[in-house]
Amino acid sequence: MNEKELETHFPTSFATNRTKCYETSTSENELYEITRLFEKKFSFSKNSASWCLPNVDLMFVNDIWKVMKLQTIKEELNNAKSQLNDFDLEDWHRHTNFTNKAGDILWKLRNEFEPEFVTQAWCKFYEIVMSFSLVPSQIGELKYFNSVHLCEAPGAFITSLNHFLQLHYPGVNWHWKATTLNPYYEGNSLTSMINDDRFIFHTLPCWTFGYDYTGDIKNLSNINHIVEEAKQMGEVLLVTADGSVDCHDKPAEQEGVVSSLHYYETIAALNILGVGGSFLLKIFTAYEAQTVCLLYLLCCAFYQVNFFKPATSKEGNSEVYVICLKYKGKDVLDPWLRKMKDFTGLQDEGKVMFPFESIPQEFIEELLICSTRFKDFQVEAIKKNIQMLGDPSVNYIIKRFKYLAVQHFMKHYKFKKISDESKEVVGKHKLKETMSQNLDPHARKGSYSDRIQKKNSVVKKLLELHEELQVFNVTWTYKHDIKWLKMQSSQLEFNVISGKPINIIHSSKFCSNHLLKIWDDIRETTSQFFENSSDKYQVHEIMNKCSTERLSQDLKQANSFLTSNLNIVRINNDYWSSLNSNTNNLAEKQAFFDVMTTINKLQKGDNLLLSGYPLLTQFNVGIIYLLTGLFEKIGFINPVKHDYGIVFVGFQCSNVDVLNFLNSVKEMCIRNMKSSEISVLAVLNITQLCGKMDNSLKKNNHFPTPKRKCSTNDHEMEEIENGYTFCQCVTEINNVCMKEQLSEIVSDLIPKR
Template sequence: MASNIIHFEKDIEFSKKVVLNTSKKFPDPKFIFSETSWKLDQFQNLKTKLNFVKHKLNDFILEEWHEHTSKMNPSGLVVNHVRKHIHPDFLTQAWCKFYEIMCNSSLVSQKSLLTGNMCSVHLCEAPGAFISALNHFMALNHQSIKFDWLAMTLNPYHESNGHPDTVSDDRLIFSTIDKWEFGPDYTGDIFQPRYHEHLYETISKKFDNGASLVTADGSIDCSDDPGEQENIVMSLHNYEMMVALNIIQNGGSFVLKMFTIFECNTICRIYLLCCLFQSVEIQKPATSKSGNSEVYVVCKGYMGRSLATPYIQMFFKSKNHDNALLPLSQIPNNFIDELYNCSSYFCDLQIKTIEKNIITWNNKNESYKEINEIQRIICQEYVNRYKLKPIRWDQDVISSSNWSRARNNKRKINISYSEKLRRRDLCLQEEAVLLYQEIVNFSNSKTNECHEILWGRCDQVSLNISNVKYCLGKPVIQVRSSKFCNDSLLQYRIKIINKFPCIDSLSNSESRILYFKTKLNYSKNGINICDLTDTYAKNRNNNVILQYSCLFNILETLQQKSEDFLLIGYPLYTQIAVACFFVIASMFDTFAIIKPDRNFGHAFAFFGFKNLENWLNILSEVLKYILPRNDSYTRSKLALVSWLPIQQLVKQRSHLDIVLLNNLCIAYEVEPILLSFIQS
C-alpha cells in the first residue's frame, strides 16, 4: 500500500501541466491598453482562497519556515544528487527546473535540427542557470547542432542597480561578459527606452534569423506584499513577452515564468500567446517547490513576427500600461472557462502543499522520515527519466575556477512576516536604534580584520592601456551596489543618509594631515596632499558630481609631480574611482592603504613618483566623460559608468583590501549620524 502511495505521488509530481487550445481568433491590435482593467469574480475568488491560506503563515519565522518547506519538498534531494553525480558547471534549483522543461517539451525547433544551428536568448536571466542547463542539454542530446546564446539581465556592474532587484551572484556573467547585452543605457533594465529595438538590432547582427528559443525568468521581490505577487510582476511579464515576440524566429519557442493566473492582464497575455503559437502549455516542474505559485508557460511553433508586430508596436506606443492589455470583449468565453480550470488546478496544488506543511510543522521529525522515501524515489526518477549524465569539462559554459567569485550578501531573515510589517511602522527613533545596533555589530566584527597600514608595490598592479574603454550609461547618481563593498551595508548607508540629518566631521584638514603623516611616520617636506573629506561630505548624495570633483582635485594635485602623494578621504565605491586608484598606484613605486579612523577617516599614500604621461592623459580623458551628456538614441542623458574592465579591477591583489576598507568607511560614516539622532 505504501509503495502505491509513493508511486502515486511520483506520477503527480511529474505530470503537473495543462495544455491549452491554440486555435484562437486574433484580437484587434488597436485595443491594446485601450480600456481600463477588468476583474472576473471566479478568478478573484481563487485569489481570496489562496491568500486566506497564505495568511496562516504570517507568524512563522521566515527562515525557519523556509527550512521546513525545503525538507518537506518532494524533490528536495534532486539538486544535491545532481551536484554530486552529474557535476554541472552552474547548478541551482533553476538549473534543474529548466533541464526538466527542456526534456519534457522538445524545444529544439525543426529548423535547428535541419540547419544544425541553435541560438537562444535569455531575458532577465541572472545568475544564468537556464543557460547552463540548456548548454548541458544540448551537449548530451544534440552534439551535432552548433549552439550559441545571448542573455540580458539587470547589470550587476551598473552601480545604480541594487538590492533587491539585482542578483549578486555574477559568476557566469563575469566569465562570459561578451555574451550579455545590457542595452543602450547599460543598466540591463528591460524597461529602459527603446530596449526592444536595441535588442532586435543586436540579435539581427548576431543571429541571422532571430532566436530559436527565448526564455524569460524574471521576477520582482514581492516579500513585502506576497498576496499581490501577480500584480507586482505584471508589467515585467508583459514586457518580457513583447520583447520576446520581437526576436523569436518563425517556428521558434518561448518559455515564460509566471505565477498565479487571477488578474486580467495575465489572462490577456496567455490568450495572445495562444493566438501566436501553435502549442501552449502551462507546466510546474517537479523540481519547482510545490508550495509556491511559480509556473512556466511553454510556447512552441511561433507563427511569425509579422503577425505579432502590430501588437508589439501598439504595446510600446501606449502610455496606459495600467489599463487592460485587451478588453474583456476580445477574450472568448470558452477560453476564460479553460483558463479558469487551469488556474484552479495550480491554485489547489499550492493550497494543498501549504496546508500539509502547516500540519507537519508540529510533528517535524516524523514527517521528515515519511517524506524521505518519496524524495528518494523522485530523485531517482528525475535522473532516469531525463537520462542525466555528466558532460566533458570543455563543454561547460564556465570553468570551476570561477566558483570562488560568488559572494553571499544575502542575510537570513530571522523574523516573521508579521514582525517585518511591524518594523515598517517604527518611528524614526526606534528605527535609528535598530540600525545602530546592526551597524555597530558589523563594524565591531570587522575592525580587527583590517591592518593599520596595507602596503603595495606598483609591480603588483596589473593594468593595460589597451583595455581602456569609456562605457557610457545611465548616470549613477546613487551607488546602490558595488563589487568593492558589502551590498547590505550600502543599503543601510542609503537609508540612513536619506532619513537622518548628516553631521559634519569632527576633524579639520590640518588634524587629518597630521594624523596620517604620524601613522606613516612621514617627516619629509614636499609631499603633495589632496584632502577630499569635505568634497565627499558636500556631494555624498550625488555620486556623479562627487566622482567629477574628486578626480578634478586629484589631477590638479598630480600635475605638481611631487615625489610623494597623500590622498585623504577618496571614496572607492565605484569602478571609476577604483580604476583611478589603481592607475595612480601604478604611477608610484609603492603605495599604502591606511585603515579608517572614526575621527579622521581613511587615506592612501603613494611614494616615488614615476613620470607616466600616458596614464595622466587617460585620467584627464576620464574626467571629460564623467558628467552626463545628451544621447540622441535613448533621448536621455548618459554618463561614464566604467572605463577599465571589471574583471581587471577585481583581480587586482589589493581588491579585498579595498572591500574591507570600504566596509569600515561606511560603518564609521553612518554610526555618528545615528548616534547623534538617538541622543538628540
C-alpha cells in the same frame, strides 16, 4: 499527526511502512504521487477559430477590468497564504526545505554528477527542457542554435541548457546572449537584483546591459538595444525570461507587482525570436486583467502554450512557467508589437491591453480551469506544511518521498554526467574557485506581521539594524597601518563605459552588500524619521559625519615614508553628502577633476595623498587603479570610518598613455556634466579592475600568489601582476569604513526618537 491523518496526506504505503528502508519497492500509490509531483501541467487547447488578436486600435483604450471568478480564486489562495503571516520566515523556510519532496534532487546532482553551476534554477530549467520541445528539433539539421536569456542572473539557465545540448545535440554550434540587472551598476538596488556575479564575471562578453548600462529591461531603449544585438547573432530560436520582483512586503499582490516586468520581457522576446522559436516565461498567478491579456497574446502568437510547475519548484509558492512553442513570427504580429512599444507607460497607468469583450469566452474558461488547478496545488502544499510543522512522525515519510523523487528524476530524464570540463561554459572548478564580494543572501527575518510592524516603527527598525551591525565583524586585517602595493607594469586595456548617471549608490562590487543593504535601510528609515518628526535635522547631515582630524593622522603616517614633495587632495564632506542626496554623479566627477588638476602639476618623484576619496563605484576605483600606473607604489592607510587616505609614492612622468587617457576621460566627463541621460561610469573593464583570476588562484584557497614581497621600512609590500589584490584592499577599506560609519549613525539616531 496520527496514523489516520497521515494516510490522508500521503500514499497509504507511506503511513504503513515508515520503518522500512527507503529503497523498498514502489507501490502504486507511491508511483501515483510521484507522477503527480512531476506532471503539474496545463495546455491551452485552442480549438476555437475565434482565437485571434483584436484590432490594434482597441489596444490600451479600456480601463482595467476584472474576471470575478478569477478574483474568487485569488481570494482563496490569499486566505491560505495569510495563515503564514505569523510564522518566522527563516524557520518556515527551514521547515519547507525539509518537507520539499524534490529537495534531494539538487543535492544528488551537486554531489554525484557535478553539473556546472548547478542551482535550484538549474534543476527547474532541466525539467522544463526535458519535458517540452523547448529547443526546436530542427537545430539537429541546422547545426547551429542561438538563444537569448532575459533577467538571467546568476546564469544557471545557461549552464543547464548547455548540459542538455551536450547530451542531446553535441554537434550543434551554440551561441547565447544574456541580460540582467547589472551587478556592476551601483545605482541598482540590492533588493531588485541578484548580485551573484561569479558566472557573469567569466562570461562578460556574452552579457549586454542595454543602452544605459543598468540592464533594466523595463527601459524601452534597453529592449531595443538587446533586440539589435540579437540580430547580429542570426536567427534566435529560444528566449527565456526568469525575472521576478521582491514581493515579500506585498505577498497578496504578487501578480500585480511583477506584471509590468512580464510585459516588458514579452515585448523583448517577441521582437527577438525567429519563426518556430520558443519562449519560456516565469509568472506567478493569472488572476488580473494584465496577465489575462498577456497570456491571450501568447496563445495567439504561438501554436502551443503550456503551464508547467517543475517538481523542483517549491510546491508552496506560486511560481509557474509558461512554455510557448512554435512562434508564428514577428512579421505576423508586427502591428501589435509596435503598439505595445508605443504604449509601454500605460501598462502602469490603469489601461489594459485588450477589452474584455475581445477575448473569447473559451479562453477565459480554460484559464479558469488552469488557475484553479495550480491554486489547488499550492493551497494543498501550504496546508500540509502547516500540519507537518513540529511533527517528527512524518520524518520517515518525507525522506522516503525524497528518495523516490530523486530516482524518478534520474530515470525519467535519463540524466548523465559531463566528464569533459572543456564542454562546459566556464568550467565547474573555475567557478568554484571564483571569489565574489557580492554573495549576500536576500535574507528576511521575522514573520510577515513582524516586518509590517517594524516598517511602521522607526525605533524598532533602527534597533534591529543596530543588532545586525553588532554581529557584523570587520577589522583592519593587515599587519601594519599602511598596506603597500606595487603594481607590475602591464598593458592596461582602457575602456570607457557610459550609461545612466548614478545619483544614489545602492550597491557596489567593492563592499559587502550586507552592509550596503543596511545602509539602504538606514536611508529609508531616516527619511521616514524626518518626515514624521518636527526636528529640523537633514538626513545627510547625520549620515555623513567626517573626522576632520583624520587628515593630520594620514599626513603623519605618510610622511614617515616620504622623502620628497607631498601634494594633498582632500575630498570634503560635500562629496559624502552627495552619496545620499541624489547628487553623487556631479560630486564624483568634481572630485575627479580636483585630482586631475593636481596630477597635471606633479613633477617626477613627487608624492600624492588622497584623503577621504570614496571607493564604492567602478569609476572611482578605476581612477585609483589607473593612478597606480603613474607612481612607483601606493599605500592604503588604515581608515577611521569613511575618512581614510591613499598615498601614492614617486610620480613617474614616463607613462604618457595613462596620463593622456585620464585627461581624455576628464574632457568627456566635462562634456557630459549637464546631461541627465549619460555619464562616464567606468574606465576599465571590471575583469581587469578586479583581476583576471584564471591563473592566479592557489590550489587550496582563493587568494592569488603575489609576484614577490619586499620590505619598505620594515613594512611588507606586495608586488602584484593583476588587480585582484588591489580589489581586496579596496574592499577591506570599504568594509571597515562602512561598518564604523553606520554604527555611529544608528547610535546617533536611536536616542533622537
